[in-house]
Structures are given as structure tokens and as C-alpha cells.
Amino acid sequence: MKHKIKILISNTFKPSFNLALEEVLLNHVNSGREENILRLWINTKSAIVAFHEKVYEVIDVDYCLLNDIEINRRITGGGAVYHDEGNLNWSFFFKRCIFEKFNLIELYKYFSEIIISALRKINITAKFYEPNWIGIDGKKISGMAGYIKNNSLLIHGTLLINANLENLKKVCKLHWKYPPTVNISSYKSIEVKEMMEKIIEEVKEKFDPIKINKINNNLEGNLLKEATELEKNKYRTISWIFKE
Amino acid sequence: MKHTINMPRIDPAMEKGIIGKIFKKEGEKVKKDELLLQIITEKVVFDYHSPYEGYVSKIFRREGEEVMVGEPIIELSEEPVTLEIKQTQEIQKSEEVIATPAAKRLAREYGIDLKNVKGSGPGGRITQEDILKYIEERKKPSITPIMKIVAERVTKSHLEIPPVTINMNVEVSNLLKYREKEKISFDAFFIYACAKALKQFNLFLCYMKGEDVVVNNEINVSFAFDYENDLYLLVIKNADKKSLKEIEEEHSKLIEKVKKKSLTLEDVQGGSFAITNLGVYSVRDFTPIVFPGNSAILGIGSVHYEIINKNGKFEIVPVITLSLTFDHRIINGAYAAKFLQTIKEIIEEGKFET
Numbered sequence: 001m002k003h004k005i006k007i008l009i010s011n012t013f014k015p016s017f018n019l020a021l022e023e024v025l026l027n028h029v030n031s032g033r034e035e036n037i038l039r040l041w042i043n044t045k046s047a048i049v050a051f052h053e054k055v056y057e058v059i060d061v062d063y064c065l066l067n068d069i070e071i072n073r074r075i076t077g078g079g080a081v082y083h084d085e086g087n088l089n090w091s092f093f094f095k096r097c098i099f100e101k102f103n104l105i106e107l108y109k110y111f112s113e114i115i116i117s118a119l120r121k122i123n124i125t126a127k128f129y130e131p132n133w134i135g136i137d138g139k140k141i142s143g144m145a146g147y148i149k150n151n152s153l154l155i156h157g158t159l160l161i162n163a164n165l166e167n168l169k170k171v172c173k174l175h176w177k178y179p180p181t182v183n184i185s186s187y188k189s190i191e192v193k194e195m196m197e198k199i200i201e202e203v204k205e206k207f208d209p210i211k212i213n214k215i216n217n218n219l220e221g222n223l224l225k226e227a228t229e230l231e232k233n234k235y236r237t238i239s240w241i242f243k244e
Numbered sequence: 245m246k247h248t249i250n251m252p253r254i255d256p257a258m259e260k261g262i263i264g265k266i267f268k269k270e271g272e273k274v275k276k277d278e279l280l281l282q283i284i285t286e287k288v289v290f291d292y293h294s295p296y297e298g299y300v301s302k303i304f305r306r307e308g309e310e311v312m313v314g315e316p317i318i319e320l321s322e323e324p325v326t327l328e329i330k331q332t333q334e335i336q337k338s339e340e341v342i343a344t345p346a347a348k349r350l351a352r353e354y355g356i357d358l359k360n361v362k363g364s365g366p367g368g369r370i371t372q373e374d375i376l377k378y379i380e381e382r383k384k385p386s387i388t389p390i391m392k393i394v395a396e397r398v399t400k401s402h403l404e405i406p407p408v409t410i411n412m413n414v415e416v417s418n419l420l421k422y423r424e425k426e427k428i429s430f431d432a433f434f435i436y437a438c439a440k441a442l443k444q445f446n447l448f449l450c451y452m453k454g455e456d457v458v459v460n461n462e463i464n465v466s467f468a469f470d471y472e473n474d475l476y477l478l479v480i481k482n483a484d485k486k487s488l489k490e491i492e493e494e495h496s497k498l499i500e501k502v503k504k505k506s507l508t509l510e511d512v513q514g515g516s517f518a519i520t521n522l523g524v525y526s527v528r529d530f531t532p533i534v535f536p537g538n539s540a541i542l543g544i545g546s547v548h549y550e551i552i553n554k555n556g557k558f559e560i561v562p563v564i565t566l567s568l569t570f571d572h573r574i575i576n577g578a579y580a581a582k583f584l585q586t587i588k589e590i591i592e593e594g595k596f597e598t
Contacts, residue, residue: 016509052262052284056392062400062536066453070509077288104255104288131257132287146288148254150277238507242389 003036003098005207007200010041013085015072018043020231022091022154023075024223029093030152035210037093038203040196043083045164046070047171050078050145055242063170073241076156078132078145079178082171086163086183088192090115090199091156099153108132108144111155115142118195118202124187129179134159139182161185161192247296249318251311252283254290260312261285268300268318271325281317294320301325343370350375390474401536405452408577409531409569412584415561416547418594430564432492434519434544434587435465436596439483439491441586442517448583449516451539452573466515466535467495471502477535478502479515488596519544529565539574542587543567 008025010018018041028034047059047069055061055071058080064071069082083089092111099107112128119126126136134142134157144157162185169175184190203209234240251261264282268274274294281292298320305317341358343351347370351358354375361378363370419433442448442463449460463484466477478498480491501507520532521544532543545565551558566587570580 051289052264054389054392056389056396061393062397065397065513066537075289077284077286079286105257108287131255148288148290150279150291150293232508236508236510238509238512239505241509242393 002206002208003094004210005036005038005203006034006210007203007212008037008039009196009200009212010039013042013044015043015046015048015070015083016235017227017231018089019048019072019074020235021223021227022156023234024227024230025091025093026075026147026149026152026154028223029095030149032151034093036095036098036207037091038199038207039091039093040199041089041091042085042087042192043089044070045084045167046072047080047082049073049080051075052077053080058173060171060173067167069167069171071241072235073243074145076145076147076154078143079174080172081143081158082163082168083158084163084167086161086185086192088159088161088195088199089156090159091154093152093154096148096151096153104146105131107146107153107155112142112144112157114202114206115157115159115199117206118198119184121198121201122188122190122194124184133179135179136182136184136187138179140179141182141184159184159195161190161195245322246301247298247320248316249280249292249294249320251313251315251317252290252292253313254283254285254288258285258287258313260310261290262310263305263307263317264289266303266307266318270300270303272300273324274298274300274320296320298322299324341370342367344372346372347375354379388474390476394475397536398533401534404536405534406572407531407534407569408572408580409567410577410580410584411529412566412568412581412588413550413563414566414588414591415552416564416591417561419591420547420562422594422596426489428488428492429495430523430544431467431519431521432488432495433591433596434521434542435467435480435483435491435495436486436488437587437590438465438517438519438542439463439480439486440590441583443484444586445579445583447575447579448540448570450574451537452571457574460514460516462514462516464514464516466512466518468518468520469499469502476502476507476512477515477518478507478511479513481514518542523547523564529567532567532569534569534571540568540570540580543569 025037047064049055049058059071109128112134115134116126126134129135132144133140142157142159144155147154160181160183162183165181168181262284264284266281267279274280276297277293279291280294283290283292300318301321302319305311311317343358350372358370361370361374364374365371450457462482464479464481465483466479469476469478480494483491498511501511518535518538518541520541522530523544523546526546528545528548530543532541534541547562547564549560550563551560566584568580568584
């Protein structure tokens with residue numbers, strides 16, 4: 001039996017709202033108010049640190065401020081990432097019981113396979129690298145992070161399509177510690193929108209899609225309201241972003 | 245019966261985790277499956293729910309601490325625990341501190357509670373060296389995230405910008421008179437005056453970014469505010485379109501937000517000119533540092549008295565010294581002086597209604 005899945009595609013590029021919506025969706029799946037979800041979303045230029053990171057240790061704050069790169073914090077672990085409109089974010093929110101027998105690496109592998117299969121549709125051979133990234137010939141195109149709750153889990157990742165890698169290197173202070181990054185567009189000319197379609201195609205084949213929502217405005221009223229509230233009270237505050 | 249909850253292994257490769265949050269306090273009741281801990285690893289954040297029902301009888305570690313897999317974090321007891329028992333236990337524990345006589349003497353001298361010192365001797369015995377080390381550590385100020393960021397930014401600005409600072413005295417008789425009527429902060433008067441002057445001197449709204457000149461289109465005046473050793477630059481947006489009263493209201497609202505730790509990005513972003521006020525600390529003049537993304541900053545000194553020649557008559561008047569630091573790559577001395585003169589005229593004229 002295929003698992004039911006809802007597909008959401010955000011039309012908002014605002015980092016603080018998008019991050020707030022991640023948290024709200026995870027909570028909704030956790031409480032059973034929502035089915036499993038795939039969400040595809042894009043942020044404007046931004047530097048997103050992990051839940052536990054110190055901003056000044058991992059991000060060049062000055063560079064961000066002078067170049068209109070918004071700094072924010074997500075609820076998941078992992079390391080700081082750079083987003084812009086050439087990067088596609090993908091998030092899977094699933095009921096935890098489906099993956100009872102999976103360990104964390106297997107979870108990352110499971111969801112990365114979906115992205116890898118979608119890439120295969122455009123003749124790109126990518127591979128999962130332990131613990132949590134996808135690469136082409138050892139070069140990183142996607143990094144993943146997760147949050148595991150009692151009844152739900154969130155695995156999300158980036159996907160570099162034609163992002164500004166110069167910015168990425170300048171924003172993420174520790175990029176030299178990790179494998180070199182590369183854009184998918186250096187292998188094949190492709191736009192973010194096309195890549196989105198390929199992932200949706202793949203998810204439709206693998207799961208039982210129950211609904212495809214193209215825009216945030218179609219979000220059920222309370223989801224939008226909750227995310228907007230959370231954005232205002234948490235994701236736009238200095239104390240959350242800089243963890244005072 | 246008691247159960248100890250240890251740092252769980254969330255994935256096979258995990259060696260340690262950080263305690264993000266402990267959701268229960270000592271003595272509190274915990275239901276089975278109730279949210280107890282939030283654990284953070286390099287790869288994932290994990291909500292840990294209690295496998296047992298019971299009462300929190302002991303908390304071994306603190307939030308933010310890094311704990312090895314298998315090390316205890318919390319102890320749950322099946323019977324309710326009363327906090328009185330806990331307290332006596334703590335007193336007993338404090339008596340158990342072992343230290344060398346020399347260490348004890350030194351600790352008494354410096355008023356140090358031995359409980360706070362980690363012993364390096366056999367069996368955790370506190371030595372004289374441990375006390376000396378503790379004293380050294382205590383001297384270091386704790387660096388907050390905000391301090392780190394400010395430090396990084398002012399250093400960068402200091403290395404990049406060729407600064408010039410000029411000073412000018414401004415008579416504040418009219419300003420003080422106005423303040424007798426209405427309690428308005430000095431900051432607000434100067435934000436008001438700067439915003440008006442910036443309309444004519446828009447070079448101050450530009451700043452250098454590498455080789456390029458970037459233009460800020462809005463007159464957003466920020467003011468530096470120091471709270472618990474953290475420095476904030478709080479922004480009054482479109483200050484040129486606001487009345488003195490409106491500026492004052494926003495000013496106090498922003499300060500309130502700092503104290504309540506509820507600042508948002510909107511409150512600190514987009515400043516195109518800055519002021520900093522050390523007048524309350526009786527500083528007469530100083531050389532402020534331009535913040536990145538700006539090309540100048542106006543320092544405001546304390547009110548003091550000077551003798552001036554007014555139409556042949558000597559008078560003693562209250563004055564404030566302004567210290568304007570600017571980026572000499574964009575702004576020249578004469579231009580900056582004219583800008584200061586304009587601020588001076590606005591303040592001295594004392595017509596703050598418009």
C-alpha cells in the first residue's frame with residue numbers, strides 16, 4: 001500500500017515565514033491534523049543556521065548584513081546553509097510510525113533516494129553520502145537535516161540548482177571543512193521550476209498523492225494564520241535568530 | 245523504584261548530544277510518553293518522551309550541556325519527591341567538599357564558595373592552584389553572542405574606513421526649556437535634528453561597499469543602546485517624516501523591547517545614519533566608530549556650561565559637544581562641518597514642532 005501524501009508548493013520566498021511554516025507543519029503532522037507532506041520551497045538570499053549553532057561562529061554576519069542576506073535559524077540540526085532563488089528546499093513531513101525500524105542514516109538515505117530518482121529523470125547520476133548529503137562525484141549538491149518528534153518526523157534538505165556559490169562560500173565560514181559544493185546546472189542546464197516538477201513526478205509515483213497545493217494562499221486558514229503568528233513571535237525576533 | 249534516563253543513542257554513529265531543553269523541573273510529575281527532553285546532535289534534533297511514569301527526583305545535567313551517550317541526565321522516581329529532602333541533601337553535599345587547608349584559606353580570603361570550584365586533586369580535592377585558576381577565570385567577562393557580533397563588525401569597520409572626527413558645540417538652552425515642558429530624551433531631539441539635516445546632506449546616506457558607493461534611500465536613524473553589556477543599534481525608520489513626539493514614543497518602545505528581549509529584525513535593520521549618546525555618563529566628547537553600512541555616526545556628549553560672547557556680552561550657557569565621525573572616502577571635512585552646523589541651527593532654534 002502506498003502512503004498518502006500531500007504536496008505543498010510555496011509561493012512565498014520569505015525565509016522567516018518559510019521556516020515558521022516548517023515548524024507548524026511538523027506539529028500538525030505530529031498531532032495527526034495533517035497527512036504526510038512533501039513541501040517544496042524557495043528562500044530569497046539567506047543564511048540559515050542550525051538549531052544549536054552560534055551565528056557568529058558559522059556565518060559571516062557582516063557580509064550578510066551588507067549584502068541583504070537574511071540571517072535566520074531553523075529548528076533542525078545539521079550545519080549552516082546558504083539559500084537563494086537558485087536553491088530548492090525540499091521537506092518531507094511523515095508519520096514516525098511508518099519508519100519505526102529505520103535508524104537515522106537509513107532515514108536520510110530513504111528520502112535522499114527520492115531526490116536522486118528525480119535527478120535520474122534528467123540523466124543526472126547522484127549518490128547518497130553518509131551521514132546526510134547527496135553528491136555528484138563527491139561534490140555536494142544537497143545537505144540534509146532533521147527533527148524527530150514523538151509521532152512525526154521532518155527530513156529536509158537543500159538542492160543547489162543554480163545558486164550563487166560565491167555567496168555560499170562567503171556566507172558559510174566553515175565551508176572549507178565540508179565537501180566542495182556544485183550546482184546541478186553545471187552538469188545540465190535546468191531551472192528550479194523544472195526540478196520541482198521532476199520531484200513532484202517522482203513523489204506521485206512513489207506515494208499516493210491526495211492533494212496538490214500550488215500556493216500558500218491555498219493553505220488551510222489556520223495553517224497560514226499559525227505560521228504567520230509564529231513568524232512574528234519567533235522567526236523575526238533577535239532572541240531566536242541570535243539565541244541571546 | 246528509580247529509573248535513570250541516560251543520553252540516548254539516536255543513530256549508530258552518535259557519540260554525544262547537547263541537551264536542548266529539559267521540560268520538567270525537579271519534583272514535577274511526568275506521565276509516560278510525556279515530552280521530557282530535547283536532544284540535539286550534529287545531524288538531528290530529537291524530542292525525547294519519557295518511557296516511564298514518575299517524578300523527577302534528580303537532574304544531573306543542565307540545558308546546553310554536551311553529554312556523552314549513556315551518561316545520566318535525569319532520574320525518575322516512582323514515589324513523589326519532596327523538595328525539602330532535596331535541600332537537605334544539597335546541604336549535606338556542600339559539606340562534603342574536600343579542599344586543602346591552603347585552598348580553604350585562599351577561598352575565605354577571596355570570598356569564594358568552594359562548591360563552585362572544580363577540584364583537580366585526588367578524589368576531586370580542591371587545591372590552591374584550583375582556587376587561583378578560578379579567580380583568573382572569574383575576571384574574564386562572559387562574551388554574549390551579541391557582543392561577538394558587535395566586536396566583529398566594529399573591527400571590520402575600523403580596519404576599512406578612514407575616519408575623521410570633528411567636534412562642534414551646540415547651545416541647548418532652548419532644548420532644555422522644551423524638556424521642562426515635556427519629558428523627551430536627548431536622543432529623540434538629535435534624531436529629529438539629524439533626520440531634518442540629512443534631507444539636505446544626502447551624501448551621509450551613502451556608504452562604501454568595496455569600490456562601489458551604495459545609496460540608502462530612506463532616512464532611517466539608528467541609536468546605540470547599551471543593555472547588560474550588549475550593544476544594540478535600534479532603528480527609527482523614516483525619521484524625517486516623524487514628529488519629535490513620534491520619535492520619542494518609538495525610541496522608548498524600542499528600549500522596552502530590548503529589555504523584554506522581544507526585538508525583531510525590523511527593529512535593528514536598515515539604519516542609514518547613527519547616533520550614540522554618552523552624555524548621561526558625563527562624557528564631553530569622543531570619537532565614535534562608524535558602523536558598517538553607514539558612512540557616519542554622531543556622538544552626543546554631556547550638557548556642560550561655557551562662556552560665550554553674545555553680541556558683545558559674555559553669557560554662561562549650557563552646551564552639548566557633538567562628535568561626528570565620518571568616512572573620508574565619501575565625505576569631506578567642509579561638507580561634514582556644514583552638516584553639523586545645520587544640526588546646530590535646528591537644535592539652537594528650538595522649534596521642534598514642525
